[in-house]
Amino acid sequence: MADKLFLALVTREREVVVDPDVDQVNIPGFDGDMGIMADHAPLLTILRPGRFSYQKGDEEIELVISHGYAEVTNNRVTILAESAEFLHEIDHERAETARAAAEKLLEETGLEEEAFKEAQDKLFRALARLETKKSD
Amino acid sequence: MPNLRDVKQRIKSTKNTQQMTKAMKLVSASKLRKAQEAIQTARPYGHKLRDVLNHLVARCNNDLHPLLDNRTGNRVLLVVITADRGLCGGFNSNIVKMTQELIEENKDSDISLFIAGKKGLDFFQSRPYPIEDKYLGWTKDFGYLKAVEIGEMLAQLFVENKSDRIYMVYNEFKSIIQQEVIREQLLPIVPEEVDGGDMTDYIFEPDEEAILEDLLKEYMTTQIYRAFLESSASEHGARMTAMDAASRNAKEMIGKLTLFYNRTRQAYITKELIEIVNGAEALKG
Numbered sequence: 579m580a581d582k583l584f585l586a587l588v589t590r591e592r593e594v595v596v597d598p599d600v601d602q603v604n605i606p607g608f609d610g611d612m613g614i615m616a617d618h619a620p621l622l623t624i625l626r627p628g629r630f631s632y633q634k635g636d637e638e639i640e641l642v643i644s645h646g647y648a649e650v651t652n653n654r655v656t657i658l659a660e661s662a663e664f665l666h667e668i669d670h671e672r673a674e675t676a677r678a679a680a681e682k683l684l685e686e687t688g689l690e691e692e693a694f695k696e697a698q699d700k701l702f703r704a705l706a707r708l709e710t711k712k713s714d
Numbered sequence: 715m716p717n718l719r720d721v722k723q724r725i726k727s728t729k730n731t732q733q734m735t736k737a738m739k740l741v742s743a744s745k746l747r748k749a750q751e752a753i754q755t756a757r758p759y760g761h762k763l764r765d766v767l768n769h770l771v772a773r774c775n776n777d778l779h780p781l782l783d784n785r786t787g788n789r790v791l792l793v794v795i796t797a798d799r800g801l802c803g804g805f806n807s808n809i810v811k812m813t814q815e816l817i818e819e820n821k822d823s824d825i826s827l828f829i830a831g832k833k834g835l836d837f838f839q840s841r842p843y844p845i846e847d848k849y850l851g852w853t854k855d856f857g858y859l860k861a862v863e864i865g866e867m868l869a870q871l872f873v874e875n876k877s878d879r880i881y882m883v884y885n886e887f888k889s890i891i892q893q894e895v896i897r898e899q900l901l902p903i904v905p906e907e908v909d910g911g912d913m914t915d916y917i918f919e920p921d922e923e924a925i926l927e928d929l930l931k932e933y934m935t936t937q938i939y940r941a942f943l944e945s946s947a948s949e950h951g952a953r954m955t956a957m958d959a960a961s962r963n964a965k966e967m968i969g970k971l972t973l974f975y976n977r978t979r980q981a982y983i984t985k986e987l988i989e990i991v992n993g994a995e996a997l998k999g
Contacts, residue, residue: 590755
């Protein structure tokens with residue numbers, strides 16, 4: 579029985595986190611947020627843009643990720659994300675602008691379904707980034 | 715006796731060449747650093763994605779998705795990635811050579827080409843193989859979005875049954891002085907066998923099909939993206955090495971020519987002296 583998780587969080591641009599002993603990982607899964615601890619059942623999910631965090635001892639480290647995948651097997655958690663930022667890296671001004679732009683887009687009627695989804699995605703990403711600011 | 719002015723001229727022009735090769739080497743070195751960083755940070759993502767995909771596909775039925783369709787057909791599309799510019803040693807010709815080998819191996823098939831880079835096009839446009847599409851000037855504007863675009867185009871060709879097999883030929887970046895020509899099957903995607911690993915009772919969110927669809931596309935795009943980055947880093951590496959060698963050769967040549975110049979100059983002087991002395995002796999007599 580292992581009681582630690584191996585966590586690897588990578589994006590196309592960099593390896594964000596590679597940590598061999600993590601206690602708990604909280605991911606924004608497709609159908610809802612999940613907390614993953616050691617000996618979790620194998621799992622593969624698409625990720626929503628949102629808050630991602632992991633606990634190591636008493637410390638909790640938070641990040642914001644956008645669309646990606648998470649796989650859990652044999653106490654290894656692999657996160658493949660389109661982007662991942664630590665809280666202190668987030669540019670709130672940019673997120674605010676992005677949110678305004680996305681909201682404006684969504685108010686327009688007669689958007690194609692795909693364009694609508696894209697705008698919605700953008701809004702979610704912006705919201706995820708902004709949300710973390712309030713809790714600071 | 716050789717003309718001294720000609721020799722001097724040659725020394726000068728060789729010096730000019732040396733200056734140019736030196737400058738190109740420096741430019742490549744700085745570009746290389748960026749390209750190398752890009753590829754080294756992109757690699758882990760590709761590897762991890764491949765692992766996840768292998769796990770997933772190992773559990774799924776292979777005819778679940780059209781991109782996995784391993785059909786027998788004889789229309790082969792080769793994606794050939796060369797550089798837009800030359801002066802980089804065997805970089806482009808190695809690609810061309812490997813492509814020709816691949817064509818030779820598949821000579822019973824219908825071959826068509828997708829060519830990235832001007833140097834590849836220069837070679838293949840006068841050959842009898844149809845060029846499906848080309849992508850010139852990629853060294854300037856390539857980015858992830860471009861990879862998505864190419865990926866979508868290739869996937870469409872494959873899904874619409876216009877092509878049965880798609881290969882990529884590109885240079886992989888091993889180190890600054892070493893590139894390796896790689897040929898890789900892009901479509902259909904062939905998952906590797908995964909050993910061990912308990913594949914039962916996987917939880918999928920939302921469901922297998924949706925994840926597979928998403929993951930396969932992402933995987934293909936990442937493959938293309940990575941191939942271009944590898945190629946870019948290799949190109950700068952190859953050019954740097956080639957230009958370094960050229961600078962060294964130029965230096966050697968300048969050395970030889972200068973030696974020759976000085977010797978000849980001395981010979982002229984000696985000859986003139988002898989003539990003067992002889993003339994003086996003759997007058998005495």
